[in-house]
Amino acid sequence: MEDTALSFVETALSALERALHERGSELRNVQLATLSPDGGPGLRTVVLRGFERAPARLEMHTDARAAKARDVAGDGRVSVLAWSADEQLQLRFDGTARLHRDDEVARGRWDALSPNGRNAYGLRSDPGRRIEDPEDRTHLPGDEQFRCFAVILLSPDSVDVLRLGPEGAQTRAIGRFVGSDLSAEWVGP
Numbered sequence: 001m002e003d004t005a006l007s008f009v010e011t012a013l014s015a016l017e018r019a020l021h022e023r024g025s026e027l028r029n030v031q032l033a034t035l036s037p038d039g040g041p042g043l044r045t046v047v048l049r050g051f052e053r054a055p056a057r058l059e060m061h062t063d064a065r066a067a068k069a070r071d072v073a074g075d076g077r078v079s080v081l082a083w084s085a086d087e088q089l090q091l092r093f094d095g096t097a098r099l100h101r102d103d104e105v106a107r108g109r110w111d112a113l114s115p116n117g118r119n120a121y122g123l124r125s126d127p128g129r130r131i132e133d134p135e136d137r138t139h140l141p142g143d144e145q146f147r148c149f150a151v152i153l154l155s156p157d158s159v160d161v162l163r164l165g166p167e168g169a170q171t172r173a174i175g176r177f178v179g180s181d182l183s184a185e186w187v188g189p
């Protein structure tokens with residue numbers, strides 16, 4: 001049995017922090033769920049680019065023309081799910097995200113990206129729109145490419161942590177973030 005729900009949640013957050021520095025870690029490829037303007041769900045994998053604990057904040061990058069960017073700029077309520085088979089650990093963050101495009105936050109992150117890193121954004125083709133040639137990977141010119149780059153910052157209200165143990169045992173706790181404080185309680189799995 002873990003000491004407290006708080007230490008159980010903090011241990012899970014530490015695993016996520018470590019994952020950010022480990023190339024290929026499963027916890028870095030998270031699922032981002034958004035709400036589209038018609039109220040429907042949207043779900044996709046994104047790379048977790050940053051995680052801060054106090055105040056809690058998750059960072060992801062995308063093309064500003066993508067559906068997820070439109071959703072975040074609209075309703076903004078999102079969930080982010082991370083799962084590691086190695087650690088038998090699932091974390092689900094819920095909260096409100098903000099889109100940063102063509103602003104100081106986006107500029108800072110863009111300047112820090114390698115040329116290869118930048119090339120994930122600002123292709124001539126619009127994400128999700130019909131194209132003739134799937135091999136066409138040409139990019140918009142410099143500044144236009146930057147304006148297609150967007151940073152998603154999520155301020156989570158809560159994190160739901162589930163750890164699987166031997167013989168199907170499940171341990172679960174909910175952590176709540178208020179400002180820089182974190183509280184937690186055990187919940188039934």
Ligand SMILES: Cc1cc2nc3c(=O)[nH]c(=O)nc-3n(C[C@H](O)[C@H](O)[C@H](O)COP(=O)(O)O)c2cc1C
Pocket residue numbers: 029042043044045046047048060061062063066067068069127128
């Ligand atoms: C392992 C993996 C990592 C990905 N990382 C990102 C990412 O960091 N940012 C991103 O915009 N798309 C990423 N994608 C692509 C998205 O999952 C998605 O296919 C694409 O961005 C379009 O999503 P949307 O139309 O729902 O916005 C990744 C896909 C995979 C399989």
